[in-house]
Amino acid sequence: MTDPLLEVRNLRVAYPSAHGYSDALRGISFTLGREKLGIVGESGSGKSTAGRAIMRLLPPKARVTADALRLSGFDLLGASERQMRDIRGGRIAMILQDPRYALNPLKTVGAQIMESYRIHIKGSRAEARDRMLAMLEDVRIRDPQRVTGLYPHELSGGMGQRVMIAMMLIPSPKLVIADEPTSALDVTVRGQILDVLNERVEAQGAGLILISHDLPLVSDFCDRVLVMYGGQIMEELAAHDLSQASHPYTIALNASLPPLDHAVDELIVPEYDPTWLTEATE
Amino acid sequence: MTDTPVMQPRGSLREWLRAPTASSPRQARAQAVWRGWQRLITNRAAFAGLIVLLILVTLAVVGPWLTPYSVMGQDLSVRLQPPSAQHLLGTDDLGRDILTRILYGARITLMMAALVAVIAGPIGLAVGATAGYLGGWFDIVAMRLVDVFLSFPSLILALAFVAALGPGIENAVIAISLSAWPPIARLARAEALTVRKSDYIAAARLQGASPMRLIMKHVMPICLPSVVVRVTLNMAGIILTAAGLGFLGLGAQPPSPEWGAMLASGRQFMLTSWWLAATPGAAIMLVSLSFNLLGDGLRDVLDPRND
Amino acid sequence: MTTPSLEIVSLSVAFGHGRASVQAVDKASFRVARGEAFGIIGESGSGKSTILRAITGLHDGYDGDVLINGNPAPRPRNRDFFKTVQMVFQDPYSSLHPRRMIRATLMEPLEIYRLDRREARIAQVLLDVGLAPEFAYRYPHQLSGGQRQRVAVARALLLEPEILLLDEPTSALDVSVQAGVLNVLNALRRARGLSYVMVSHDLRVVAHMCSRIAVMTQGRIVEELTVEDLRAQRATQPYTRTLIAASRAAVTAD
Numbered sequence: 121m122t123d124p125l126l127e128v129r130n131l132r133v134a135y136p137s138a139h140g141y142s143d144a145l146r147g148i149s150f151t152l153g154r155e156k157l158g159i160v161g162e163s164g165s166g167k168s169t170a171g172r173a174i175m176r177l178l179p180p181k182a183r184v185t186a187d188a189l190r191l192s193g194f195d196l197l198g199a200s201e202r203q204m205r206d207i208r209g210g211r212i213a214m215i216l217q218d219p220r221y222a223l224n225p226l227k228t229v230g231a232q233i234m235e236s237y238r239i240h241i242k243g244s245r246a247e248a249r250d251r252m253l254a255m256l257e258d259v260r261i262r263d264p265q266r267v268t269g270l271y272p273h274e275l276s277g278g279m280g281q282r283v284m285i286a287m288m289l290i291p292s293p294k295l296v297i298a299d300e301p302t303s304a305l306d307v308t309v310r311g312q313i314l315d316v317l318n319e320r321v322e323a324q325g326a327g328l329i330l331i332s333h334d335l336p337l338v339s340d341f342c343d344r345v346l347v348m349y350g351g352q353i354m355e356e357l358a359a360h361d362l363s364q365a366s367h368p369y370t371i372a373l374n375a376s377l378p379p380l381d382h383a384v385d386e387l388i389v390p391e392y393d394p395t396w397l398t399e400a401t402e
Numbered sequence: 403m404t405d406t407p408v409m410q411p412r413g414s415l416r417e418w419l420r421a422p423t424a425s426s427p428r429q430a431r432a433q434a435v436w437r438g439w440q441r442l443i444t445n446r447a448a449f450a451g452l453i454v455l456l457i458l459v460t461l462a463v464v465g466p467w468l469t470p471y472s473v474m475g476q477d478l479s480v481r482l483q484p485p486s487a488q489h490l491l492g493t494d495d496l497g498r499d500i501l502t503r504i505l506y507g508a509r510i511t512l513m514m515a516a517l518v519a520v521i522a523g524p525i526g527l528a529v530g531a532t533a534g535y536l537g538g539w540f541d542i543v544a545m546r547l548v549d550v551f552l553s554f555p556s557l558i559l560a561l562a563f564v565a566a567l568g569p570g571i572e573n574a575v576i577a578i579s580l581s582a583w584p585p586i587a588r589l590a591r592a593e594a595l596t597v598r599k600s601d602y603i604a605a606a607r608l609q610g611a612s613p614m615r616l617i618m619k620h621v622m623p624i625c626l627p628s629v630v631v632r633v634t635l636n637m638a639g640i641i642l643t644a645a646g647l648g649f650l651g652l653g654a655q656p657p658s659p660e661w662g663a664m665l666a667s668g669r670q671f672m673l674t675s676w677w678l679a680a681t682p683g684a685a686i687m688l689v690s691l692s693f694n695l696l697g698d699g700l701r702d703v704l705d706p707r708n709d
Numbered sequence: 710m711t712t713p714s715l716e717i718v719s720l721s722v723a724f725g726h727g728r729a730s731v732q733a734v735d736k737a738s739f740r741v742a743r744g745e746a747f748g749i750i751g752e753s754g755s756g757k758s759t760i761l762r763a764i765t766g767l768h769d770g771y772d773g774d775v776l777i778n779g780n781p782a783p784r785p786r787n788r789d790f791f792k793t794v795q796m797v798f799q800d801p802y803s804s805l806h807p808r809r810m811i812r813a814t815l816m817e818p819l820e821i822y823r824l825d826r827r828e829a830r831i832a833q834v835l836l837d838v839g840l841a842p843e844f845a846y847r848y849p850h851q852l853s854g855g856q857r858q859r860v861a862v863a864r865a866l867l868l869e870p871e872i873l874l875l876d877e878p879t880s881a882l883d884v885s886v887q888a889g890v891l892n893v894l895n896a897l898r899r900a901r902g903l904s905y906v907m908v909s910h911d912l913r914v915v916a917h918m919c920s921r922i923a924v925m926t927q928g929r930i931v932e933e934l935t936v937e938d939l940r941a942q943r944a945t946q947p948y949t950r951t952l953i954a955a956s957r958a959a960v961t962a963d
Contacts, residue, residue: 162883163854277753306752307910307955333883376888378917380957381940386895387888387917424846430810434848601804604767605864608796609818610788619817623808 125327126152126174126295129188133169133351136181144169144182146351146397152295156321156328158338158359161348162373167331170348171297174329175214176204191295210240213288215317217300219280223272223287230268233287240291255286258323259316278309282316289320296321299331314341335362335373347373350397369396441703448699454692462512465505473498473506473659482675492677494668496657500681503659507682510660511689514575514644515637521579523633526586530629531621533587534594536613545591551584556639557646564652571660574653578643582636589632593625627704634697638690645686661686712779713740714904715764715794715872720773722759733759735928736773743871746898746905748919749930750912750952756928757908758799761874764906765796777872788822795865799877801857805849811860812845818867834863838893855886859893866897873898875907879914891918912956916940924949 129149134141145166150157161167172178174189176196189197191211199207208214216222224232233255234248243251256264259282267279275283281301288296298317302310318341321328332338338345339362347355347370355367365371372390424430443449461468477497485492491500533544551559556578563577597603598621606620647653648662656663661682668678722734734756741747751757763771766786775782782790798804806814812831819827832842838859849857858878865873878894879887895918898905909915915922916936924932924946932946944950 162885307912308752308951311955335884373885376885378888378891378913380913380916383936383940384917386892389889389892390885423843425843427810427812427846430812430846430848601798601800602806605796605798605804605861606806606817607767608765608791609864609868610791610821611817615821619809620806623806 124151124153125192126329127188127190128152128170128174129186131170131173131186131189132184133166133173133178134183136183141183143351145173148346148348148351148353150346150353150356152327152329154325154327155344156318156330156342158342158345159329159331159348160333160335160338160345160373162333164350165348166351167333167348168299169351171214171299171329171331174295174297175208175212177208177214206240209236209288209293210291211293212295212297213291213293215281215284215288215296215298215301218304219275219277219284220272222284223280225272227271228268229270229272229275229283233268233283233290236287237290251290252286255290256283258320259283259286260312261286277305278313281305281313285313285317285320289324289326292324293326295327295329297329297331300333301330302337303332303334310337335370335377349392352397354396367396368393438703442699445699445702447695448703451692451695451697451699454688455696458508458689458692459512461505462508465502465508469499469502469505471499471502473502474657482671482678484675485677491681492675494664494678495671495675500664500677503664504661504681504685507659507661507664508685508689510571510654510658511641511644511686514571514578515640515689515693517575518578518582518640518644519633519637521575522582522586523629525579526583527590527622527625527629529583530587530590530592531594531617531625534591534625535598535617535621537598541591544587548584548587551581552588554581556581557643560643560647561650561652564647569652569655571654571658574644574647577647578640581643582640585636586629586632590625590629593628594621597621597624627700631697631701631704634693634700637693637697641686641690641693645682711742713776714743714745714778715906716740716774716776716779717760717764718774718776720760720763720771720775722756722763722768722771732928734763734771737923737925737928737930738773739923739930739933741872741904741906743904744898744902745921746907746919748915748922749906749908749925750910750915750922751908751925752910752952754927755925757925758876761796761876761906761908764874765794766790791870792822792868793870794872794874795868795870796874796876797858797861797865797878800881801854801861802849802881804861805857807849809848810845811847811849811852814860815845815864815867818864822868830867834866835860837866837897838863839889853886854882855890858882858890862890862893862897866901869901870903872904872906875905877909877911878907880909880911887914894918912939912953924952 128151130147131145131149132143132147133145134143148170159167159170169178173184174196178184184197186197189195191207230252233252237243237248237251252268253264256267261267261279261282272280301317302313305313330338330342339359342359345357345359345362346353347357347367349369354369355365357365362374365374369390372388375388376390378387418429419433419436424433442452475498479497480493481495481497483489483493489499489501491504494500529544533541559581560577563580564573567573567576603616603620606616644653645662645665648660649666651666654660654663656667664682665679668682672679718738720734720737721732724731724733737760739747749757749760759768762768764775766784769785777790777793815831815834816827819830824830831845835842835844840856840859844852844856844860852860875894879890882890891914897903905918907915907918916939920936922934922936922939923930926948932944932949934944938944939953942953944953
């Protein structure tokens with residue numbers, strides 16, 4: 121087999137604190153091919169840190185180490201900042217939670233998407249414009265001509281996220297990291313956005329990492345799921361096997377969700393076992 | 403070690419302050435102060451500013467006992483002496499020891515700065531917080547008044563007030579306060595505007611809190627840190643304005659050892675006896691600088707985002 | 710028929726004036742019986758939170774009637790009203806004053822209403838929401854999100870209200886923390902016979918907490934149904950069906 125798209129081995133992130141370093145990620149390992157991988161966890165589990173570490177977007181004071189952090193065999197950890205600038209946006213794209221903060225409020229949507237294209241792919245202005253309009257159509261924006269002239273504050277949440285997806289995917293990245301891409305959106309548009317994301321990623325043959333706190337959503341959307349807690353991977357599951365999860369944390373997390381089909385008297389509040397964090401380090 | 407018994411209570415105090423959870427309101431408050439203090443002393447520039455200010459205050463208090471010379475006593479036989487072992491900073495045109503006068507002058511300068519801070523700070527805070535929270539006509543009237551004050555350079559404004567009130571230290575303090583509160587009010591209002599719509603204000607309203615209570619207990623504590631920082635940073639300006647008034651002969655009057663007045667009277671000897679003007683000038687610069695350093699540090703310490 | 714604890718009659722709220730005016734709530738009506746939990750579900754901008762803010766008087770410019778135990782709520786709201794109706798806000802990170810100790814926050818209503826046994830009341834209410842009394846001596850930044858929201862619930866309970874308005878009380882929390890807070894809210898309602906009006910965008914949460922549910926979109930209540938009808942998917946309005954379908958999409962086939 122050839123190199124996997126992304127190889128992460130024993131990735132650790134620590135931040136300086138009052139007493140030496142405190143760990144945000146305690147050695148996570150996984151590989152990713154052209155597939156959809158979900159990373160699920162609650163706040164503080166390290167799921168977002170993992171995404172940012174791969175992008176090398178953590179603040180300089182963070183101490184990042186790994187036995188391997190490779191994108192198609194290319195060492196991301198050893199890459200210079202200049203090389204990373206090409207990789208970010210070019211070969212790895214990141215979609216963030218709230219497009220209202222991720223888009224430049226002073227530039228039109230069209231200008232931003234075209235800029236994203238022309239930074240990474242050399243081409244004429246006219247070419248960029250054609251690609252941009254095609255891309256907007258691909259993310260199922262009904263009237264691309266009109267939308268290109270809009271400013272980010274004139275977009276609804278769902279529309280903003282479509283624009284974000286178009287902007288991130290236009291340079292044809294190999295890997296897309298989506299960090300809570302639908303959390304800021306209404307339930308009825310979440311599905312559409314995920315559909316668009318899925319369609320685009322599959323059409324371009326890219327790998328996708330979906331980071332989310334929403335266990336049912338991730339299991340519905342992804343091929344594989346990593347469940348994280350306390351900076352470690354608790355369990356790796358085939359997504360449709362979520363109900364057959366074996367780790368007590370995954371089971372507890374599943375059980376703490378209020379069921380929609382039947383009434384329960386009291387919800388189960390997960391209890392944490394400190395041994396979860398020690399056994400995995402052995 | 404012999405000082406172990408002495409260390410014992412201090413060790414337990416430290417533990418009391420560092421305990422992960424407080425068990426009384428007093429401990430909780432002490433811990434909050436302790437953490438702020440820890441942040442302040444890790445900020446080197448701010449800590450240096452604080453130390454210099456503490457030394458200056460101490461010197462201003464005990465100064466008169468440190469020097470054998472009288473502040474007013476003239477001795478024309480030793481006039482315009484350069485710095486020497488006898489007169490560490492030299493003597494002035496009337497033979498008075500400059501170091502002695504600087505030490506006495508520190509009292510006047512620091513006192514003026516403190517008085518202005520105590521007058522202008524609370525006025526600015528109260529007007530700004532109230533205007534920002536209430537909005538409406540109070541806001542309009544207060545802010546147009548502030549605009550009028552801000553449209554003059556503060557020294558010119560202070561000059562106008564002193565001209566109206568008559569020269570002297572007390573009037574200088576009043577004049578500087580009158581020109582110092584508007585920027586503080588503007589700042590407090592901006593802070594109040596950001597919190598008036600916040601959930602915790604809404605929650606307090608639902609507890610039946612009156613507007614007065616909301617302003618005093620909820621809005622003002624939010625505005626306070628930036629006002630404290632601003633006042634500290636303004637101290638340098640206040641001292642310079644005070645010195646400027648003294649220099650122009652409208653603040654403290656000779657033979658008072660106010661630094662600005664000293665600078666003014668040293669001016670005519672500047673080319674021949676530099677120490678007359680340079681020493682009060684250096685003193686003004688040192689105090690202004692340390693207030694600025696402290697203010698910058700306080701900004702970091704008091705910023706709630708650091709909590 | 711007994712008088713409902715809370716009744717909203719044809720409540721309308723508009724923002725802005727003239728042409729720029731937006732109808733945030735359009736003739737909403739519902740009644741909540743004593744001890745009942747009533748849910749309002751809708752997406753962002755549907756006007757669901759605006760209804761709660763109009764009931765509390767935080768938005769004073771509304772048309773229609775708010776009746777508490779059959780009597781119109783005074784305008785502006787007075788202290789008697791706040792003794793009957795209290796509210797828990799959505800974001801526990803912004804609903805507690807960042808510079809005040811929890812004790813000061815909890816002491817405030819007791820001071821305003823000149824109640825006695827203050828320390829004892831604070832300790833008791835903290836226990837009721839599942840926090841040790843020592844939490845009174847902390848500042849908000851020393852608490853987790855779930856603990857803050859419990860404090861916010863405790864503050865709302867101090868005046869011993871009959872009606873508690875819950876504005877997305879768990880949407881800022883992790884699901885594991887949400888479970889604990891929802892359990893506390895349910896236990897409190899049963900123990901004290903409180904009436905709840907709970908607003909949420911999360912169908913699961915509303916279904917778990919409430920017996921009757923109003924569905925809101927674009928300022929209107931389009932449908933009111935019981936939780937049993939909701940679970941059995943007996944909604945009649947197309948919007949409700951879309952909403953249920955979207956929320957169910959994520960439910961694995963179990």
